[in-house]
Amino acid sequence: MLGAASLISAALASGCGGSPPHAAPAKSPAQPALEARDGRGERRGTVEQRAQGEQREQREAQRAWCVYLEELYERATEQAKGWPKFEQCTRMTTMASPRMLRATSECSLAALRRFEGDPFTAAYAEEVSRCGSDAMTATTLPRSDLAPFMAVLCGRIAGCGDLDYDTCRQSLEEGLGPQLERAIGAMNSRGRQEVRACFGKLACGGDLGPQISACLEPIMDDLLWLPG
Structure with a gap:
């Protein structure tokens, strides 16, 4: 059975058209790098669009x-x-x-x-x-789309030591889930980003209900523009 060194030597010696062994390493990194750049460009273009x-x-x-x-x-x-x-x-x-x-x-x-x-x-x-x-x-959110918001909210609560993560998820999804799905579903991407950021800054040891309301209410009040 060929050893590792023999396999490497055989691979280097099998270039197309008798190409010298040193040519293969020079070519191989270039294409993946180009593909990576193109991939990032496509992702940026998709996000911008x-x-x-x-x-x-x-x-x-x-x-x-x-x-x-x-x-x-x-x-x-x-x-x-x-x-x-x-x-x-x-x-x-x-x-x-x-x-x-x-x-x-x-x-x-x-x-x-x-x-x-x-x-x-x-x-x-x-x-x-x-x-x-x-x-x-x-425009109510599907439960699966609420998951990222619950992850931030319960991650913060668990980090404070007030409640473990799984218990928090189960408790809040059963209790506040429908209200959060309805409220967050009415928001655009900017409003949703602000809610997630606010959920991540809840005060440890505080009353949870009023804090969640304080995150939602300013955005809900700004859903419709009315002349002053």
């Missing part, structure tokens, strides 16, 4: 919301056409996911067009309040 797509969807969804606010303004002020803050509205960005924002906008506009009379009444408020609720239900 995805980010650009999300930004475009966010702008389009925000514009749909502004169209609703413009029609609401025209109805309330009996203006024939136009809303002075329309362009300002389209430049705003919120924490709502494009899907949630568009669904809320389209539902609210349809409700406004069905409603007769003054829209600034309790009757219209009740009609349109269902739009946001239905949109949040439609």
